[in-house]
Amino acid sequence: MLKKTALNPLHRDASARMVDFGGWDMPIHYGSQIEEHHVVRRDAGMFDVSHMVVLDMKGDGVRAFLRYALANDVEKLQTSGRALYSCLLRDDGYVLDDLIVYFIDESFFRIVVNAGTADKDAAWFESLRAKHAPAVTIQRRNDLGILAVQGPNARERVWQVLPDAKPATAELKPFTAVAVTTEFSLPPRGGGCPEGAGEGESPLLNPSPPTPLPQGGTNPCPSSTALLQTPAAFGGAPFEKGAWGAELFIARTGYTGEDGFEIIAPHDAIVALWQKLTAVGVRPCGLGARDTLRLEAGMNLYGQDMDETVSPLESGLAWTVDFKDAARDFVGKAALLAQPPARQLIGLLLLDSGGVLRAHQIVHTDHGDGEITSGTFSPTLSEQLLYSRSVKAPGNSFVDASCAIALARVPNTVQDGDIVAVAVRDKRLKARVVKPPFVKQGKILVGA
Numbered sequence: 491m492l493k494k495t496a497l498n499p500l501h502r503d504a505s506a507r508m509v510d511f512g513g514w515d516m517p518i519h520y521g522s523q524i525e526e527h528h529v530v531r532r533d534a535g536m537f538d539v540s541h542m543v544v545l546d547m548k549g550d551g552v553r554a555f556l557r558y559a560l561a562n563d564v565e566k567l568q569t570s571g572r573a574l575y576s577c578l579l580r581d582d583g584y585v586l587d588d589l590i591v592y593f594i595d596e597s598f599f600r601i602v603v604n605a606g607t608a609d610k611d612a613a614w615f616e617s618l619r620a621k622h623a624p625a626v627t628i629q630r631r632n633d634l635g636i637l638a639v640q641g642p643n644a645r646e647r648v649w650q651v652l653p654d655a656k657p658a659t660a661e662l663k664p665f666t667a668v669a670v671t672t673e674f675s676l677p678p679r680g681g682g683c684p685e686g687a688g689e690g691e692s693p694l695l696n697p698s699p700p701t702p703l704p705q706g707g708t709n710p711c712p713s714s715t716a717l718l719q720t721p722a723a724f725g726g727a728p729f730e731k732g733a734w735g736a737e738l739f740i741a742r743t744g745y746t747g748e749d750g751f752e753i754i755a756p757h758d759a760i761v762a763l764w765q766k767l768t769a770v771g772v773r774p775c776g777l778g779a780r781d782t783l784r785l786e787a788g789m790n791l792y793g794q795d796m797d798e799t800v801s802p803l804e805s806g807l808a809w810t811v812d813f814k815d816a817a818r819d820f821v822g823k824a825a826l827l828a829q830p831p832a833r834q835l836i837g838l839l840l841l842d843s844g845g846v847l848r849a850h851q852i853v854h855t856d857h858g859d860g861e862i863t864s865g866t867f868s869p870t871l872s873e874q875l876l877y878s879r880s881v882k883a884p885g886n887s888f889v890d891a892s893c894a895i896a897l898a899r900v901p902n903t904v905q906d907g908d909i910v911a912v913a914v915r916d917k918r919l920k921a922r923v924v925k926p927p928f929v930k931q932g933k934i935l936v937g938a
Contacts, residue, residue, distance in 0.1 A: 493542035493806050495758035497764055504774060512606035512779060514541040519776040526779035527869045530732060530746055531932050534644040535775035540635035541605035545612065548598045548627050555623035556591065556599055559615065561802060563812040572635035573665040573743060575811055576662025577802045578603075578611060579822030583829065585796040585805065587611050590743060592667050598741075602754075603635070605791050618821070635760035637753045638785075642932060644750035651766040652738070659740050659751070667741035673698060679915065687929055731899035735912055743894055745780060747930045782866050785895060788837060788926025794849055795835060795863040795897055801826060806835035806926070820849060834902040835863065837926040838912070839871075840894035845920070848898035854911040854918065860900030868895045869938075870929045895928050896921075 492515040501508065506517035517538065519526060529535045547556070549899075554565045562576035572593050578586045587607040592600040603611045612630060619626050639648055649656040655670045662668060734757035741752045753763065768774065781791070788806075790796055796805035803811065803826060810817075811826065840847055847865030871893040904910070906925050911918040924936045 493541070493777055495538055496761050497538045497540065498555060500761070500764060501774075502522055506774070506776060509777075511541070514605060516541060516779045517776040518773070520774050522745075523776065523778040523782070524869050526773065526775040527782050530641045530748055530775060530779065531870055531929070532781055533773075534639060534641035534643065534647045534750070534771070534822055535779070535802075536644075536764065536765070537638040537640070537774045537775050537777070537780050538635075539638050539752070540757070540760060541610075542636055543603050543605065543608035543633040543635050544636070545601045545603060545615065546598070546629045546631055547565065547601065547615075548629070550597065550625045551623050552597060552626050555619065555626050555751050556620060557818055559618050560589075560591065561811045561822060561937060563815060563818060563820075564591060564593065565815070566812075567591070568668075570594055571667045573741060574811060575745060577807055578614065579800065579802070579826075581655075581821060581825065583803075583822040583825030584798045585792070585800060585802055585807075586614055586798060588790065588792055588796070588807070588810075590741075591606055591769075592741070594771070606783075607792060633756060634754050634759045635792075637755070637760050637763055638744060638746075638750065639753065639767065640744045640746040640748045640750035644748070644772070646872045647767060647770055647772045648740075648751055648753075650770045651763065655738065655740060659742070660812075662740070662742045664742050666741055667743075668739055669739050671737045674916045677784075695784075714870065719843040745787075745789060746783035747789070747927060748783070749931065784928065785864055785866050785897065786870055786929040788897070790835075790897070791864055800828065800899070801831065804833040804835065804902075806897070831902060833860070834898050834904070835899050835919060836906075837924040837928060837936070838862070838865075838896040838910070839920060839924050839928070840896075840912070840923040841909070841920045842919040843892070844913075844917065845894070845919050847894040847912060847914070850894075852913040853898045853900055853921075854913070855900055855904050855908065857901040857903040860898050860904070862896045862898045865894065865896035868893045868928065870932075871895065871934060874934055897926065903935075 493513055494515050498515060501517045504520050507522045508515050509518045514716055528534055553564060560576040561579050562574055564574060567574055570593065574591050576591060577588050580586055587604055589601055589603045594600060619628060652672055655671050658668045658670045665903040709797055737758055741754045744750045790805060796802065802808065825876050838847060847862055849862055849864055851862045853860040853862060904923055906923055910921055910922040910923060912921050928936050
C-alpha cells in the first residue's frame with residue numbers, strides 16, 4: 491500500500507494526477523504541468539513535500555558528530571537558524587543522500603532528508619552515532635509535514651495568511667530558518683494526520699512533550715507534539731495546551747530557483763496552511779513542475795544525478811565537500827582524496843531540433859563519451875525562444891521553439907562552450923556545454 495501525506499485527500503479533491511513516487515501516493519500535476527511551472531516562475535505556487543523526513547539530533551557532542559558524519563562542515567553554522575546543504579557519504583566516498591542541516595543550538599541540529607532514502611539515511615546515522623556519539627539522540631519526526639511555497643510573490647502570500655509571521659521572516663536571509671508561534675483556525679479533526687501516522691485526537695489540540703524514540707523508531711502522530719523545543723533566542727515559544735495554533739519552522743529555502751519558504755509544521759497545520767494559501771491564490775503544483783523547475787535551476791536530484799555509484803566530486807557537488815580544515819576527518823574523506831575525479835557534471839543546451847534530452851542518453855565528446863543524468867523540455871527557455879523566433883518570423887503560424895536542457899556526466903576535460911553530440915533515438919543532435927543554472931529567479935542565464 492502506498493504511503494499518503496496529510497494533504498492526500500485535498501490532492502484528490504483537486505483532481506490531481508497521482509503517481510507512485512518512491513512508495514508515496516503523490517500528485518504529478520493538477521491539470522497542466524507547464525502552467526504550474528510558469529506560475530512558480532511568475533507568481534506563487536506550492537508543493538506538498540511532506541514525504542520528506544525530518545531528523546532531529548540532540549545531545550552533547552552533536553556538532554562534533556555531524557562534523558564527522560557530513561561532507562560539508564557544520565562548523566560554518568554559528569548563528570541559530572542557519573542552514574547548510576551537504577552530502578551524506580559512504581566510507582568509499584560515494585553518495586548516500588543529499589540533505590539540509592539546520593543549526594538551532596549547540597545541543598540541537600535538524601536535518602531534512604529525501605523520502606526515498608530516509609530509512610537508509612536513518613540507519614546510517616544510527617550506525618555512526620552508536621560508534622562515535624553515544625550521547626546523541628536521533629528522533630524521526632513523523633509528526634511533522636513540509637509545505638514549500640515558491641515564486642517571486644510566495645513570501646507575500648504567506649504573510650497574507652500568517653501576518654504575525656512577517657516580523658520574524660521579513661528579513662530572513664536565504665538558507666536561514668526561524669520558529670514562529672502563530673494562531674489560526676485548524677481543519678476539521680481527522681483530516682490532519684497522514685495514513686500510517688496513527689488515529690485519534692489531533693496532536694495540535696492535545697499537544698504533549700516529545701519523548702525520545704528508540705534509535706531508528708517512529709513517532710506516531712497522536713502522541714507527538716506540535717512544539718519544537720527551541721530556545722527563546724531562536725524565536726520559538728511553546729504555546730499552552732489546547733491553544734488553537736502551532737509553531738511553524740519557516741526556512742527561506744527551496745528547490746525551484748525561486749524565492750520562497752519551506753514550512754515544517756504539524757500535519758494539521760500543513761493542511762490548514764494549504765487551504766488558506768489556496769484561498770489567496772497560491773496554486774497547488776505537482777512534482778512534475780518541481781522537477782522541471784529544479785533542473786532549470788541546475789539542482790541535482792538524488793537517484794539520477796548522483797547515487798551510491800558516484801562521488802560528489804563527479805556530481806557537480808565539490809562545493810559541498812569541505813577540505814579546508816585539514817584536522818577534520820569525515821566519512822568518505824580518505825576515499826575522495828585517494829580518487830581524483832575523472833568526470834564532471836555539466837549542463838547541456840540542445841541546439842538541434844527534433845528531440846528532447848532524457849536521462850541515460852549517450853553524450854559523444856572529443857574527450858570521450860558521457861551520459862545524461864537528467865533531461866527535460868524547458869518551459870522557461872522555450873517560451874523565450876518562441877518569442878524570439880516569432881519576432882523574427884511574424885505571421886508564421888507555426889514556430890518550432892522547443893528547448894531541451896540536461897545535466898550530464900562527461901570527462902573532466904570537456905569545457906564550457908564545447909559542442910557535443912547527443913544520441914537521441916537514431917540521430918545525433920548537437921548540444922552546447924553550459925554552466926548551470928539555466929534559470930535563476932526568473933532570469934535566463936544561458937543563450938537559447
